[in-house]
Amino acid sequence: xxxxxxxxxxxxxxxxxxxxxxxxxxxxxxxxxxxxxxxxxxxxxxxxxxxxxxxxxxxxxxxxxxxxxxxxxxxxxxxxxxxxxxxxxxxxxxxxxxxxxxxxxxxxxxxxxxxxxxxxxxxxxxxxxxxxxxxxxxxxxxxxxxxxxxxxxxxxxxxxxxxxxxxxxxxxxxxxxxxxxxxxxxxxxxxxxxxxxxxxxxxxxxxxxxxxxxxxxxxxxxxxxxxxxxxxxxxxxxxxxxxxxxxxxxxxxxxxxxxxxxxxxxxxxxxxxxxxxxxxxxxxxxxxxxxxxxxxxxx
Amino acid sequence: xxxxxxxxxxxxxxxxxxxxxxxxxxxxxxxxxxxxxxxxxxxxxxxxxxxxxxxxxxxxxxxxxxxxxxxxxxxxxxxxxxxxxxxxxxxxxxxxxxxxxxxxxxxxxxxxxxxxxxxxxxxxxxxxxxxxxxxxxxxxxxxxxxxxxxxxxxxxxxxxxxxxxxxxxxxxxxxxxxxxxxxxxxxx
Numbered sequence: 001x002x003x004x005x006x007x008x009x010x011x012x013x014x015x016x017x018x019x020x021x022x023x024x025x026x027x028x029x030x031x032x033x034x035x036x037x038x039x040x041x042x043x044x045x046x047x048x049x050x051x052x053x054x055x056x057x058x059x060x061x062x063x064x065x066x067x068x069x070x071x072x073x074x075x076x077x078x079x080x081x082x083x084x085x086x087x088x089x090x091x092x093x094x095x096x097x098x099x100x101x102x103x104x105x106x107x108x109x110x111x112x113x114x115x116x117x118x119x120x121x122x123x124x125x126x127x128x129x130x131x132x133x134x135x136x137x138x139x140x141x142x143x144x145x146x147x148x149x150x151x152x153x154x155x156x157x158x159x160x161x162x163x164x165x166x167x168x169x170x171x172x173x174x175x176x177x178x179x180x181x182x183x184x185x186x187x188x189x190x191x192x193x194x195x196x197x198x199x200x201x202x203x204x205x206x207x208x209x210x211x212x213x214x215x216x217x218x219x220x221x222x223x224x225x226x227x228x229x230x231x232x233x234x235x236x237x238x239x240x241x242x243x244x245x246x247x248x249x250x251x252x253x254x255x256x257x258x259x260x261x262x263x264x265x266x267x268x269x270x271x272x273x274x275x276x277x278x279x280x281x282x283x284x285x286x287x288x289x290x291x292x293x294x295x296x297x298x299x
Numbered sequence: 300x301x302x303x304x305x306x307x308x309x310x311x312x313x314x315x316x317x318x319x320x321x322x323x324x325x326x327x328x329x330x331x332x333x334x335x336x337x338x339x340x341x342x343x344x345x346x347x348x349x350x351x352x353x354x355x356x357x358x359x360x361x362x363x364x365x366x367x368x369x370x371x372x373x374x375x376x377x378x379x380x381x382x383x384x385x386x387x388x389x390x391x392x393x394x395x396x397x398x399x400x401x402x403x404x405x406x407x408x409x410x411x412x413x414x415x416x417x418x419x420x421x422x423x424x425x426x427x428x429x430x431x432x433x434x435x436x437x438x439x440x441x442x443x444x445x446x447x448x449x450x451x452x453x454x455x456x457x458x459x460x461x462x463x464x465x466x467x468x469x470x471x472x473x474x475x476x477x478x479x480x481x482x483x484x485x486x487x
Contacts, residue, residue, distance in 0.1 A: 010457055010472035013479055018387045019456045029378065046383055048483030049451060053386050055432040058344035060357070068361045069335060073328065075365045 006031065007041050016045045085133060185263050188213055188222050197275055199295035205229050208295045212239070212266075212275045219268035221250055221275075225260045228294065231279050238280045240288050241272035250275070252284050274298045316381050323371050331364065338382065342389045349393035349452050359396055363389040394454030435485055443478035446471060 014020050015028045032039040060068075188194055194213040201208030209226040223239055231237060237258050239250040250266045257264040279292040319337070322330035342363065347356040367385055374384050436444055449455045449463065457475060461468040 010475065013475050014457060017450050018391060044483040045479050046379060048479045050383055051485060052451065052482050053345050054341050055435045056344040056348050057340040058347055059340045060343040064357055065335060068357060069332060071361045072331060072364045076368055
């Protein structure tokens with residue numbers, strides 16, 4: 001093995017940074033044991049990083065000392081209690097208790113006089129202890145079940161949330177599109193270039209009412225239905241522009257337009273003095289059926 | 300059982316460390332107070348630098364002490380200093396903390412330069428051989444410092460750093476080596 005190459009491979013730095021797995025670590029340690037150069041280099045890398053760490057030292061606030069030491073002691077007590085319970089569970093009831101625990105009972109005293117007192121170990125009778133263990137186990141099982149239930153509820157909630165969020169964003173996108181369309185329509189209605197033309201009902205349908213917006217500059221035609229009788233099945237309303245008395249096809253009204261749900265842009269019309277609508281076969285016809293004339297109006 | 304003939308600060312420090320290791324191995328709880336007084340500034344400084352929030356740094360330090368106590372039997376003094384070992388325990392816990400999901404929200408984008416750790420002065424009398432942060436980082440060029448910080452405080456591997464900085468892996472390795480070399484020269 002080329003030692004120099006190994007040193008320069010960066011693996012010693014990774015060892016010192018703690019990013020290697022156990023097998024890789026063992027390998028570095030083995031090579032360092034066998035090759036003094038590697039060992040020396042590794043020590044340098046480690047002490048360099050240690051020094052860098054030390055350079056960042058920040059003295060913690062004074063009141064933190066007691067909190068951390070107390071919290072630490074509490075934590076190791078809790079673990080010790082648990083271990084003790086597990087150990088005693090394996091021991092026959094007649095065996096003397098607490099033999100396994102050899103922890104010292106001296107209180108930890110700090111230089112500032114703060115004393116962290118040790119919690120006294122419980123002195124339970126064996127039968128009570130058995131009950132205690134049984135109760136603990138039951139509690140643990142219950143808590144496990146509770147956790148499981150809460151976890152599945154959480155999963156369900158998260159899934160629901162995801163569905164709701166997808167639905168919400170889809171709704172927002174639809175609304176945005178609708179809003180854009182309305183804005184466009186509003187621009188038409190507000191534009192001074194569009195002239196509104198009231199189309200009133202003929203005696204055949206006196207309640208019928210519609211409005212055409214006509215832009216003579218751009219030739220654009222929009223239709224806005226207020227009230228039209230529903231056309232018979234297979235029939236559609238057709239808009240006509242009358243230019244010097246001659247009817248010109250201006251397009252078919254979509255069913256939503258005929259129902260008054262939205263305004264619709266029709267075919268461009270170069271010139272017109274009046275507009276009218278007739279009921280025609282779906283798809284439209286080349287010339288209007290005068291008997292079905294429903295609304296008409298002059299510019 | 301230990302020679303009491305130490306005269307230099309280094310050997311005195313080493314002796315305290317050997318004694319401390321012995322007491323920890325004997326499960327002497329009082330040793331943890333000494334441990335705190337000896338190492339808390341260095342450990343807290345690095346943890347704070349990683350997690351950036353004082354309350355979280357405190358929690359991580361306490362958690363680390365519990366872990367150090369419980370896994371102390373796995374510490375092998377032959378393999379390295381106690382300081383190196385405990386520093387790695389703290390660093391790993393702190394890095395795990397910032398990688399946990401809840402912590403990522405909102406904190407990830409905070410630049411490392413804005414951390415509370417940098418705004419606080421390091422304790423100058425921490426150790427006799429202590430070298431100031433300023434002095435040390437002045438010896439590194441900005442590229443080297445960035446890489447060392449990502450590796451040491453960010454928990455990145457060298458390949459991850461290469462990806463993050465959009466550099467060839469070889470360049471990252473060379474810079475990391477050069478940077479660590481500078482650091483280790485400073486302490487001799």
